[in-house]
Amino acid sequence: MHEQDRIKAHVSARWATSLLALALVTVPSALRAEDESEPPVATDVTVVTASSAGDCPFGVPDARGARRLNIQRAPDELLREGRVGFASSHGSVGGSSSSSPASRAHRGTIDVEIFGKMAADGVLPTERSTDAEFLRRAMLDLTGQIPTTAALTAFLADQRPDKRALAVENLLRSDTFNDRWAMWLGDLLENVKTTAANGIEQPLGRDAFSAYLRTSLAQAKPYDQLAREILAGNGDSFTDGPPNFWVRNLATMGVAQDTWDNQAAAAGEKFLGLQVNCTGCHNGAGHTDAVNVYLSTKTRMDFWKNAAFFAQTTVATAMDPASAQRKYLLSNNTTGSYLLNTTSGNRPARAPVTGQPNKVDPAFYLTGEKPQAGTPLRAEFARMLTAHPQFARATVNYIWKEMFGVGIVEPTDGFDLYRLDPAVLPPGQTLQASHPALLAQLATQFSSGGYDLRALLRTMANSEAYQLSARYTPGAWSETYTRYFARRITRRMTSEQLLDAVFSASGVWPTGTSPDALTVQGWATPPVRAMQLPDPLEAPGGTRYNAFLNTFLRGNRDTNPRSSDTSALQALALMNDANTIQPRILQSNASSLVSRTLKATAKPEDVVDALWLGTLSRTPTAAEKASAVTYLKSGTLGPKTENLQWALFNKLEFAFY
Amino acid sequence: MPSHKEICDACTLGGSFPIRGEGLSRRRLFRVAGSAIVGSYFADVLIPPRLEAAAAPALQGTARNCIFVFMSGAPSHSDTWDLKEGAWTPAAFAPTSFGGVRFAQGLMPKIAGQLDKFVFVRPVLSWAAVHSLAQTWAQKSRNPTGVLGDVSPHIGAVVSLESQAQRKPGDILPGFVGLGTSSMIGSGYMSSRYAPLVVPSVSTTGLQSVKPPNAAVFAERYSLLQTLDTDRAPGSPYGDVPADMADFYTQAKALADSPTINATFSYNAADYARYGSTQFGATAIIAKQLLAANQGTRFVQLTVGGWDNHANIYAANAGLTTQMKFFDPAIGTLVADLAATPGAAAGKTLLDETLVVLIGEFGRTVGPVNAQGGRDHFQRMSVAFAGGGVRGGRAIGVTDATANKVVDFGWSGNRDIRIEDLTSTIYSALGIDYTTVLHNDPIGRGYEYVPFAKDGVYRPVAEIF
Structure with missing residues (x-):
């Protein structure tokens, strides 16, 4: 912990006299340099083995030779309890614990896993980036800007061995940090003033949402709180940010259930990295078997139950006289319900199975949990979603891609939950995650550390893996090394x-x-x-x-x-x-x-x-x-x-x- | 967010990769934005057994160029290329017989005037009624979620690749150009040389930023850049992404140096008016000019949206009526102009040498309209061809009273025509062996121009010629 204490001391001492010519904002106490210690991997997890999951999950081939998956429910139960865990595949890689520059020991989670897997598979990492390369990259990745000559020169002349970590610290606290990550959030949530076929936020709604996102970043709002506010938000879309999420995902030219479906689909994609929308029109089985094992075990009914959380929302509109733009007013009601009685609109007809009720009661897609009485449905949905480990995993993975160029899981919005754990992989399937233990550990750190985006970015930016050069010098480069992160993956600026x-x-x-x-x-x-x-x-x-x-x-x-x-x-x-x-x-x-x-x-x-x-x-x-x-x-x-x-x-x- | 009805058949394991052999074909829905990153993730994908290589097929070879008009959003087939009249048909559509073809002359008067040049292929069935999936399928000619699906090039890039051998000095235009959209499927795993030059909008002043302010200064600067930028050399340790950009600089330099480039990419007021006074009309003018210039462009895509008429499809001021107000004059005039323009070969017109394809990603529901006065997604669709050696004034195949099921397939395949058959047709028209398999793909399983064409599963609809 020696190095972390030094960093802490340096940052507080250097706070008012930063050598980096960056505008710094007043930093609330929550943002002071955090201890970089990582919580241990949870020990009370049950690792599901193939035998405990029942017989071979493969079923009988259907007429086209496709194998319909017959996954037992065990992984789902464990998912519900949040107890699927992944043993670290590599443990600690050796190396001294010295913090001297000469021996950059791979002690952090990221470096242990990244360099460990390379070592295990015989892939050579490239050399460390130069200081100049590092500063330009870190500034672009964290704040979207290149360094000024003054900042760069000062950084190059700085003799302190921890200057990179200090630079990262200053970048995390800068105003440009908020701009850059507000742009990312805007992309993720697709905040835009008008769409081709969905709802129209209008410039005022777009501005309200954009300002809300930026302020949330500046205030270091925990990411789970942000997600809950967005998913359950009420109010006036021109003055409040969160209602614009609903507006953005409105289904036009259709029935109310289409909008509720869209909200659930967006929530699944943006906050869980899952294409639940695949089951928004049909069951997974017989459709997604070849692309997503998990989704092929889900049904359209599972999707409807999930969408039912959005059915007790009152949506009114009003013309804003000053701007001549139409705004939306969201509030909760206690009477709405998701009925299976549609024959038109944007999705295939909804009808109950004969003998079944045509009202669908809400149940969370991932766990089947039902909402508690007395709490608004969307708030319950938001609670369940943000409590689930997949929320942390998906978010960590999205951020990882922003920093490292390729997700640990690709595509980042297409997780297959049954292909994340090497210990419980259905036969014939391959692992979706390039570094499953790393993803699990980062997700655990993120969730147990208060869903702090800056802490996550700090961990990433300070890793040796992140600081590898973009030039590959150990030998000939092969594209197969990309998923090992053997070098910085070059990218074009946005x-x-x-x-x-x-x-x-x-x-x-x-x-x-x-x-x-x-x-x-x-x-x-x-x-x-x-x-x-x-x-x-x-x-x-x-x-x-x-x-x-x-x-x-x-x-x-x-x-x-x-x-x-x-x-x-x-x-x-x-x-x-x-x-x-x-x-x-x-x-x-x-x-x-x-x-x-x-x-x-x-x-x-x-x-x-x-x-x-x-x-x-x-x-x-x-x-x-x-x-x-x-x-x-x-x-x-x-x-x-x-x-x-x-x-x-x-x-x-x-x-x- | 997708906002329309999605009747998805393509997620099933049909499509262009029928399963054979043991085990499950492992496909990945995998997108890695914007880089040439491909990888070993495909290494365990099942490779279908190879049959005895058949002899190279006979190719039509009557076209040099293709204008691929992509009608994004999926036009209603039963109102356009497979007209089925009913109580829903507006009088203004003025259905008229042109030989054996019923056509909405009131809706599309200019195209009606060229009907002798068009053949309508009717027994076509899309694999999926999901916009993005089906659009990508149509432009890549394979299941996008199938093996190599993600890194497969646009068919225009394949045409560009195939036309490389015929490029002559002075051919500064890219083989593949895309007009009217800001983003297109590119060259996939293939060299960026075959990627489309994408021009979102055209104007009377030509391509923005093509001309440097001072040619001599530009030449000196460009030369200095080549000296200083060692990262442009092949084998740069930065990998493929910057290397692609270096290729684009070479292309861009050739465009910047061209004395005729501005003329090729701009249009005058008279032409603009003839083509309907719309941006889409203007892109049709540019398409013709690109091909007439004969400076390397062989495949031009015009992307035009607005066909997704879930509501009010027959309204007098919406739906198909407003769509055709710009589509009809553009396409009708384009075909007429191509027929009046000399081709590259003596005695041929540009229309003789250019296969024009009007294609969407699927069709729309048939019979009476839905509760919103529109039509929803439907796998049955039709495609129109003109030029390039096709025999016009007819239709291939016969559908039932509402254009739902097929009564007579009308071609030798005697089954629903798939996008893979249509791509085979385009390649055959251009003299490209559609059964080609390239062995330069990232995972070494072979890139097929048309999946399973070499096994005889898909083939050209030769009846259109």
Whole structure:
């Protein structure tokens, strides 16, 4: 615990005099550096073996040769009790417990599991990232921004052995942290002002939700509390955030049950990482057998029972006179019920089995638990959902993907609960999780540690696994190493990260006066950073940054998910877009890095250093410097510097990290 | 969130991967956003037994190009390519006989004027009535949740790959272009060279950002970039993702240097008006120009939505009526213009050399409309073909009174036509061996252009030619 105490002491001492030139917010006591000790893996779990699960779960092939699964109920019972546990597959990897940089012992959960599995399977990890590589990456991943030259230089000069952990700490407390993770939450919950076929939040509803999410992050609201507030929220969608979740998932052109189904489907996907929606139209068996073992044991009735939790919601609308936008007013009632009597709408007809009642009583999808009397149904649903271990697992996995590039479970919204535990894998099936014990342990830490997002991110960012270089140097890279996390998986910046990076590297931010502004419908003052935009449908036509943002595929949080695909149009945008990079490389633009550098120096060597530091967040190598200096000396310094700045913006390592 | 009725048949184990042999085929619903990351997770997937390799099939080979008009949302087949009249049919649709084909001339007057060029394929059955699943299936020609489904390329990328050998110096346009959408299925595991150039919207001024302000300065900058950026070299330790981007820079440079690029990607007011004065019409103009330029583009997809008419399908100011107000003039004029444009080969028109495909992801319910005055998802569908050597003015196959079940399949397969058969047809038209299996896929099981085509399970609907 020696190192953690030192970190704690350093952070409190350095608090007011941080060397990193980042804006820091007043930090409530809850956010002070947490003890990095990890709770032990629970010892009172029952590990289900194949024999205790009954006979071979495989059934008889049907007419098409498909095997219908005949899973016994045992895993479900254990799921209900939250008692399925995974033995750590690797224990502690050796290595000294010294905290000296020379021997970075793999003591934390993440490093034990990640490096342990590599060692066991003979995969070589690459080397540690350089300080420059680390800072740019951590800043982009945690705050969506690249480091300023001042921050970078200070970090490189810092001699303290724990400077990386300190940097992480400061990033977790920054205002830009809240922007970046509000963007992530907005993507996850698909907060957007309008949709093609679902509910319309309107700009005011979108703003209320966006502000709510950001404030919740800034206040370090526990993630389970956030989820409960969203799932059970009532109020006015233009003033309260949570009702917009309901609005977003409204089913148009259909019956009320369609909306209740949508709410349940969204809750399952966003907060449990499960495609319960597959059973929203038909039983799992005979449909999902080949893609999801768990879902093929669930029925449409299970889905209806789950959706029934949403049936006691009163939804009214009202026209807001000031904005001429329609808002929604949510409240609870005690009389609504989920009836099986629909023949039209968005889903196949709902009818009870002959002799069965046509009213479905609520029961939680994962456990069958029924709501307690006297509590609103959605609040009960939210309680059950957030108490279930899958909530923690899914959330940890979503965050893991944000930081590491690939989930421990893929796809992150398609968990197969019967393929997570190596000890209870149905025969013929393979494990869905690349590191099942790691996922289980991180989930346990998350849930027993108060569902603290910053604590989770801290654990990830401080691991040696996270800090591996993106360059793979031990030998030839194979794509099979990806799921071992043998190196940092290179990714393209998102639209917002990239635009902000162009602003930051050049030093030329939008003036805020249209058209040189990130205008947002209804906002008197546009945000300064793209990462502060409340949804990817902004900025409406007329601003100069819209095309650039769309070319990098920020999606529409509806029919078009955000994508990190690359394209020739993106290359064209980086090379030629008249509004983004072009004006920012000009010596005649007094704010530009080129202009400021040339005012400060006439030495090509210094120019090269300044451009590399400001744009690529590192110093040039000797070879690069020689090459660039030769180029600068081949003509008039001003135009050559502009060309060099252009080249650095188009260097692959600018947009990829 | 999906918001429409989902009658899913594709999650069943039918589809393009019939199970053979022992054990369960292990498929994964697996998406890894935006990178070339593929991996060993497929290593244990059952590989179907290989039959004796059949001799290469006879190919139609009458087309060089394809315009793939993807009608996303699923148009009502019983109102369009397989018209079935009833009490529900608005008088304004003006059903008319064109030889043996009943067609809603009032709804689609311009296409009606070109009916001699169209063949309607009617006994088609979608695998699934779920939008995203069926859309992806139609564009990849396989079950997206099946083996290699996730990393399979768009059929346009396969066409682009196949046309590489025919590219000549000066062919600066990508083989595959997508217009009218901001995101498309790409080249999957294949090189990004075959990925579509995706242009969400077109304008009178051409492609945004294509032209640098100063050509000489651009050339110098680009040259400097190549010198400085060692990460662009093959074998960069950063892996595939940046390497794909490096490829795109090469493509982009060729576009930026082209003297004709702006003309190819822009249109004038006169054409715009003829094509219906809409953005969709404009994309049809660009599609024609891309092919007429004969600079490398061979497959153009136009994506057009709004067909998901669960409600008010026959309203005078909604549903099919408003859809066809822009769709009809665009497609009708496009086909007429293609027929009036010379092709690459002497004596051929551009229509002779271009297979036009009008296809959605499934059909819509038939007979009387639903409680909201609309039609819901339905697996029975129809597809329209024109150009590329097809014999127009007819229909293949006969459905029953409501366009539900098939009365006469009308083709040699004598069964429901599947998307895999339609893809085989497109490849055959283009002279591409649809039974090809490439052995360069990430898991080494072989990428089939059309799954099981080499085993004779699927084949072209040669009757359209």
